[in-house]
Amino acid sequence: MKKFLILLSFLSVYIPVFSQEEIPESDTLRKDALNVFMDASDYIKREIPFINYVRDRKVADVYIITAYESAGSGGSVTTFFIVGQGEYKGMADTLKCNISPDDTYDMRRAKEAKTLKLGLMRYVAKTPLARYLDINFTQSLSETVSTDKWNNWVYSVSLHAYANAQKTYNYGYIYGYMSANRITEQSKFQSSAGMDFQSDKNKYQDTTYISKFKNYYGEISYVKSLGDHWSLGGKSYIQSSSYSNYDFSVKIAPGIEYDFFPYSESTRRILTLTYYTGVEINDYTEETTRLKMKETIAFQSLTASFRYIQKWGSLYTSLDWSNYFFDWSFNNLRLYTSASLRIVKGLSFNIYGSASLIHDQISLPIGDASLEDILLRRKMQATDYQYYTSVGFTYTFGSIYNNAVNPRMEN
Numbered sequence: 001m002k003k004f005l006i007l008l009s010f011l012s013v014y015i016p017v018f019s020q021e022e023i024p025e026s027d028t029l030r031k032d033a034l035n036v037f038m039d040a041s042d043y044i045k046r047e048i049p050f051i052n053y054v055r056d057r058k059v060a061d062v063y064i065i066t067a068y069e070s071a072g073s074g075g076s077v078t079t080f081f082i083v084g085q086g087e088y089k090g091m092a093d094t095l096k097c098n099i100s101p102d103d104t105y106d107m108r109r110a111k112e113a114k115t116l117k118l119g120l121m122r123y124v125a126k127t128p129l130a131r132y133l134d135i136n137f138t139q140s141l142s143e144t145v146s147t148d149k150w151n152n153w154v155y156s157v158s159l160h161a162y163a164n165a166q167k168t169y170n171y172g173y174i175y176g177y178m179s180a181n182r183i184t185e186q187s188k189f190q191s192s193a194g195m196d197f198q199s200d201k202n203k204y205q206d207t208t209y210i211s212k213f214k215n216y217y218g219e220i221s222y223v224k225s226l227g228d229h230w231s232l233g234g235k236s237y238i239q240s241s242s243y244s245n246y247d248f249s250v251k252i253a254p255g256i257e258y259d260f261f262p263y264s265e266s267t268r269r270i271l272t273l274t275y276y277t278g279v280e281i282n283d284y285t286e287e288t289t290r291l292k293m294k295e296t297i298a299f300q301s302l303t304a305s306f307r308y309i310q311k312w313g314s315l316y317t318s319l320d321w322s323n324y325f326f327d328w329s330f331n332n333l334r335l336y337t338s339a340s341l342r343i344v345k346g347l348s349f350n351i352y353g354s355a356s357l358i359h360d361q362i363s364l365p366i367g368d369a370s371l372e373d374i375l376l377r378r379k380m381q382a383t384d385y386q387y388y389t390s391v392g393f394t395y396t397f398g399s400i401y402n403n404a405v406n407p408r409m410e411n
Contacts, residue, residue: 029128029129029132030052032127032128032129033050033051033052033127033129034050034051034052034061034062034120034123034124034127034129035051035052035054035059035060035061035062036051036052036053036054036060036061036062036063036064036120037053037054037055037056037057037060037062037063037064038053038063038064038065038066039066040053041109043109043113044109044112044113044116047110047113047117048113048116048117048120050124050129050132050133051120051124055345055346055396055399056345056346057311057342058345060085061084061085061086061087061088061123062082062083062084062085062088062120062123063082063083063085063311064080064081064082064083064116065080065081065083065309065310065311066078066079066080066081067079067081067267067268067309067314069266069267071098071099071183072152072154072181072182072183072184072188073100073101073154073183074101074154074156074181075098075099075100075101075102075103076099077096077097077098077099078096078097078099078111078112078115079094079095079096079097079267080093080094080095080096080097080115080116080119081093081094081267081268081309082094082095082119082120082123083311084123087126088123088126091122091123093119093122094267095115095116095118095119096115097111097112097114097115098111099111101154101156121133121135151182152182152183152184153180153181153182154179154180154181154182154183155178155179155180155181156177156178156179157177157178158175158176158177158178159174159175159176159177160174160175160176161173161174161175167203168202168203168204169200169201169202169203170200170201171198171199171200171201172198172199173196173197173198173199174195174196174197175194175195175196175197176194176195177192177193177194178192178193178194179191179192179193180192185225186224186225187222187223187224187225188221188222188223188233189220189221189222189223190219190220190221190222191218191219191220191221192218192219193217193218193219194216194217194218195214195215195216195217196213196214196215196216197212197213197214197215198212198213198214199211199212199213200212200372200376200378202372209371209372210372211370211372211373211376211378212242212378213242213243213378214240214241214242215239215240215241215242215243216239216240216241217237217238217239217240217241218237218238218239219235219236219237219238220235220236221233221234221235221236222234222235223257225263228259228262228263228264229258229259229260229262229263230256230257230258230259231256231257231258231259231263232254232255232256232257233254233255233256233257234252234253234254234255234278235251235252235253235255235276236250236251236252236253237249237250237251238250238251242285242378242379243377243378243379243380244363244380245284245285245286245288245363245364245365245379245380246282246283246284246285246363247283247284247285248282248283249280249281249282249283249363250280250281251278251279251280251281251299252278252279253276253277253278253279253299253301254276254277254278255274255275255276255277256274256275257272257273257274257275258272258273259271259272260272266307267309268308268309268310269307269308269309270305270306270307271304271305271306271307272303272304272305272306273302273303273304274302274303274304274305275300275301275302275303276300276301277298277299277300277301278298278299278300279296279297279298279299280296280297280298280299280324281295281296282294282295282296282297282362282363284363284365285365286365286366286367287365287366288362288363288364288365288366289364289365289366289382290362291366292362297324297325297326297362298324298325298326299322299323299324299325300322300323300325301320301321301322302320302321302322303318303319303320303321304318304319304320305317305318305319306318312341312342313339313340313341313342313348314339314340315337315338315339315341316336316337316338316339317335317336317337317338317339318334318335318336319333319334319335320332320333320334320335320336321333322360323360324360324362329359330359330360330362331359331360332356332357332358332359332360333356333357334354334355334356334357335354335355335356336353336354337351337352337353337354338351338352338353339351339352346395346396346397347393347394347395348393348394348395349392349393350390350391350392350393350394351389351390351391351392352389352390353387353388353389353390353391354386354387354388354389355385355386355387355389356385356386356387357384357385358383358384358385358386359384361380361382361383363380364380364382365379369381
């Protein structure tokens with residue numbers, strides 16, 4: 001008992017000491033650092049330690065919005081929108097970071113951190129920390145710029161195979177894909193072809209169930225810029241699909257698009273109307289519910305899409321309508337939405353999903369699919385609708401400062 005009381009006395013003395021971290025007296029500049037509101041990774045916090053990462057936008061001197069877009073090279077472009085508040089009000093910058101398709105994850109985050117550092121300089125220059133910053137240029141410049149021997153063409157080829165088996169079950173698939181794209185500010189040409197083959201084999205008692213799925217496709221699209229708001233182009237799509245009952249199908253459609261905002265603002269906001277009309281030539285594997293084995297039919301589609309990125313979050317939604325001219329009752333209406341909204345301090349709302357009203361299953365075959373094809377979803381089934389959704393809330397509270405990074409003993 002005496003030893004137990006001595007142990008309690010020891011813990012009562014030392015636990016308070018260990019439960020609080022010592023604050024270095026030398027860290028007197030932290031209170032004068034720039035307060036920045038952004039979604040920052042641990043890497044960013046380590047690479048840019050001379051600012052305070054705050055969780056409340058209202059107390060921030062600067063807030064940063066990050067947007068990501070795919071690039072014609074097969075890589076991507078990360079855009080940082082830096083906006084000042086309070087004494088920094090009226091100061092704003094937009095910086096772009098080009099990510100090569102050959103860049104590793106480490107190279108990508110290093111480029112993004114470097115871009116952010118450059119963008120924050122004129123804001124940090126107004127703080128007492130500015131006198132501790134140094135700027136260096138580390139690369140010599142050539143007098144000429146080398147030409148692109150590929151002329152903006154980007155090619156990609158991939159092939160994947162997978163197998164999984166046990167005594168009463170085996171599954172395998174092969175997936176292949178290739179593309180050739182050329183994207184410039186004035187035009188965009190994209191082409192791709194691929195195949196997907198899957199096979200399931202299940203043994204139950206004395207019965208063996210086999211189900212296979214195959215899909216081959218190719219697509220080509222071309223878009224020409226017609227100023228800040230208009231685009232003109234066309235697309236074609238070829239496929240052979242055991243799921244959709246297409247032995248062979250080809251679609252050819254010219255189209256036009258109007259953006260209510262200039263395309264140059266697409267990283268922050270875009271509101272477009274896109275219209276396509278064309279013909280579809282189908283050769284079915286099985287006779288359809290409309291008693292067709294072959295047919296050529298005309299169709300049209302109209303899509304309205306909207307994307308908006310602001311300090312309170314981001315929103316993207318699109319509404320798509322399509323129908324066949326031979327009978328307008330064969331139509332499809334689809335709504336897609338994704339949003340991330342900051343409601344109040346620390347509370348955010350996230351949602352994404354899609355809902356469709358489906359009345360255009362012209363390739364639906366007569367007769368019933370086998371049980372294994374239904375259970376494994378190897379054959380298309382008749383339906384009037386389809387949807388999926390995800391909704392969630394996130395609430396964070398506590399200290400508004402989160403500068404520290406401590407990766408010790410992470411699982």
